[in-house]
Amino acid sequence: MSFPITAVSPVSAATPTSFVGPTAATDPTSGAGFASVLGSVEALQGLQSTSSSLAVQAVTGDLDDVHDYTIAAAEASTALEVTAAVRNKAVEAFSEIMRMQA
Amino acid sequence: MTIFGAIGVASTGLTVHRKWLDAVSDNLANVSTVRATSEDAFRQKYVVAQEMADGGGVQVAGIVEGSAEGRLVYEPDNPLADEQGYVRYPDIDMSSQMTQLIMAQRGYQANAAVVDRAKETYAAALQIGR
Numbered sequence: 136m137s138f139p140i141t142a143v144s145p146v147s148a149a150t151p152t153s154f155v156g157p158t159a160a161t162d163p164t165s166g167a168g169f170a171s172v173l174g175s176v177e178a179l180q181g182l183q184s185t186s187s188s189l190a191v192q193a194v195t196g197d198l199d200d201v202h203d204y205t206i207a208a209a210e211a212s213t214a215l216e217v218t219a220a221v222r223n224k225a226v227e228a229f230s231e232i233m234r235m236q237a
Numbered sequence: 238m239t240i241f242g243a244i245g246v247a248s249t250g251l252t253v254h255r256k257w258l259d260a261v262s263d264n265l266a267n268v269s270t271v272r273a274t275s276e277d278a279f280r281q282k283y284v285v286a287q288e289m290a291d292g293g294g295v296q297v298a299g300i301v302e303g304s305a306e307g308r309l310v311y312e313p314d315n316p317l318a319d320e321q322g323y324v325r326y327p328d329i330d331m332s333s334q335m336t337q338l339i340m341a342q343r344g345y346q347a348n349a350a351v352v353d354r355a356k357e358t359y360a361a362a363l364q365i366g367r
Contacts, residue, residue, distance in 0.1 A: 202251040206352060210241050213359050217240075220363050 186211040243355035249294030250348035257284045257341040272325045273317040278307025279327035
């Protein structure tokens, strides 16, 4: 019993996903870069204030769920780490540009 | 689904299991609550869970109460006993409650583990490119 050998079908080009399409990228000339960063910092501040108000509820005995506080604290700390990572990358890139000599 | 989607879903699971623990603890606390035969017995509480839309987790749809019939026990010394010497006990199955207690506890722990793992995963994402 034999099987005919067929030609291997050519590899087709991968279709680009819609996640990183050109529309998703920020327009470099719009100048909204820092404004959007400030927006995310405000979101971080919101997470931290939620966490601290839940901490107050915990010590005053108004907290219904213990995990509400611990999860809010975990979210706030993770978001802070994300923000710090983004900021460090941005500063790194800026320093790299400043090191460029003509 | 936001950046902390998995944590939010696990948090709803934690809340439901905490309420289940509350219900079981109420049932166990009232396992010997005696009433006169002219009154309703303590009604066992059942937590009804319900999924949330768009994979948002789970929520408590409501608390359903069990039978008010209870079971009649002959206790003529009890001040609440009727002329025939009967009082009404709640019809709560202790072994079923203990089983539910374990299930609620394990479910809570499972959801707490999800929170931990999700946090570890996000921390791993921060290590990319370091």
